[in-house]
Amino acid sequence: MTTLQDCRALDARDPLRPLRDLFTLPAGVIYLDGNSLGPCPKATPARVAQAVQQEWGEGLIRSWNSAGWYDAPRRLGDKVAQLVGARAGEVVCTDSTSINLFKVLSAALSIVRADQPQRRVVISERTNFPTDLYIAEGLCKERGLELRLLDAEEIAGALGADTAVLMLTHVNYRTGAMHDMAAVTRRAHEAGALVVWDLCHSAGAVEVDLHAAGADFAIGCGYKYLNGGPGAPAFAWVHPRHADRFWQPLSGWWSHAAPFAFTPDYQPAPGIARYLCGTQPILSLTALECGLDTFLAAQPLGGMAALRRKSLALTDCFIALVEERCAGHGLGLATPREHALRGSQVCLTRDVGAYAIVQALIARGVIGDFRAGRPDILRFGFTPLYLGFEDCWNAVEHLRQVLESGEWGREEFNRQHAVT
């Protein structure tokens, strides 16, 4: 049995413990929802205030150059690159995940179908995050293609001569199950397809090596594990072997080879810059850069490898504590036990009351979230930058108390009767 003392001992010898001081966490909160919105780094308020008051307020239009605003999408992209096994000059931070997916999926389809128009199927996972499916559905409708949604275990067998693109989210948002990026990419390439990876629940959460996996395209989120602030811009990566082969349809001026020449005709910029589009929200990018810098601070402590080790230790600890201390309360485990298949979250299932239990936990300051489905899911994200093992203990202790006290039942009653 795991004890509170065990957890404290793990914290005491955690080499990443000092990183917690880089973040603002409200008193009385155990934040297990960093996979929805990462918390605020301590450096962010002053840096954003500087951007507002000095760069904008005093510098005005001049700051596009003097404060590095114009270069921000590429400068931040280089920082993201270090977290996902990409190289400098290959990533831009820009727009939203949905829009970046539209760009890279468009380009991937154009590249494949230029030579092989018979490839007219986009394959994805039925439980992929919905916005990915909506974007793919729209693009397929637009181009007269087919979007085929499968269960994870059906995918390898379905890749074939009609497959244009396999589009997957690396770590499933509901269950935390992780694909083997290298193996899946290899299988898709053998079938002649390109692969688009969504790294929303991977970047900053697990080790990703896009080049080692031979990946083609990737996009991801700035506001989850990267701690970039609410709605922070997303990122896009394109393997250099594809970057200059096609353009993408959101061909705004920031993607032009000579944006300030103001020529009436479009010439795509070389490389990843053609995946930009319009003018970017600088204040939100400024906050995102502070989030990325917390990862740079983790580099001397072992970087993503060390963060991943701790992430697995945290999720192992949480799973063990739930099973030891909350047994008999009808909880199941949706997240894989095998490390190689697990992201940085733990998802519990329960046939009834999951929503109310999550609400009761939030009322106690343990912030996770609820995902409806069959079964319903209680989702807990574990971010090794700022969480420790005692947090796991305390979260599970609250969960145990909620389950044993029947608070969740009252919550459920209130909800059903619209009392609150």
Place this chain on the structure above:
Amino acid sequence: MTTLQDCRALDARDPLRPLRDLFTLPAGVIYLDGNSLGPCPKATPARVAQAVQQEWGEGLIRSWNSAGWYDAPRRLGDKVAQLVGARAGEVVCTDSTSINLFKVLSAALSIVRADQPQRRVVISERTNFPTDLYIAEGLCKERGLELRLLDAEEIAGALGADTAVLMLTHVNYRTGAMHDMAAVTRRAHEAGALVVWDLCHSAGAVEVDLHAAGADFAIGCGYKYLNGGPGAPAFAWVHPRHADRFWQPLSGWWSHAAPFAFTPDYQPAPGIARYLCGTQPILSLTALECGLDTFLAAQPLGGMAALRRKSLALTDCFIALVEERCAGHGLGLATPREHALRGSQVCLTRDVGAYAIVQALIARGVIGDFRAGRPDILRFGFTPLYLGFEDCWNAVEHLRQVLESGEWGREEFNRQHAVT
């Protein structure tokens, strides 16, 4: 002859003068580039700090509801609506101008061509802002359509049975020339085409009445006259008669009829919400809202009608002063003298030295900008919210001194010899 005393007298009786106090303007700067990046409202730093520290730092994920983040695109859209003759619920603030143009132009083409596939031409103006042309070029290439670029005076005659969409920027970014929105829209409708208006240099700058003009679609910028901060999100408006007729291809989850149902298939939201796409940059939207609120503060003083009156008085004053005090220096006027054809800027031309003259003015604290072309343009934006008539006098006095002292010649010499 206009005198400094005349200008001071105009300021003294200017009912909009108190609005200047809503903005931070650096000491020693006369800011005539608010049509590139509006200045920082005084309320913005504290409001953004609150969003970072309280809403994000303390509220964390809970602020999507409790702090109104999720509703921000529509709440801000309602504020924009008041400035452009739209109604509540018809506008969203989201993404960039380029991306919103892609959405509305896609939808406009789909609507027209659903019934009339022979309409395969998009008409625009050769001197439209380039990103508009690039987006239209990409979309036309994607759909096998033709983008036809014409001079302004050729457009009315070119509208015909093959025209699908007329896409124009209301106020030209280079010259400040303004189209008659109602007349042009009527002419396009008579030809069976739809019209997409880009309001980047109109919203907050001139009176716009989209409903009165019978317009179909409009988009515009948040960081110019709306003072929303660097790269602030843009806006999109769709006339209710079109809003539910088609979807747009950037069909991300924020445009879904039930975004939190997480269904795998896409169902567009009713109305303007279907023109959203992915998660929005909340910190940048927060700053934009402060910019919009400065216009709400102008409402009791007469709103856009009063702002337009002052804008025309400012540009009249600037033109008169340039002609009276800078005669014989080779300056021409690119901006129409006729009020009905003039936006909120004055563009001067000069065969040589325009770049250097603008640089010399900037060195003196008079910030305008330079637009290359034949002829080159010195561009000065006039924003009645925070500029006065004495500013006009002082700006022209600096221009006179630059021209007479030959400073610009030294600047030009330095630039050509790469001394600086």
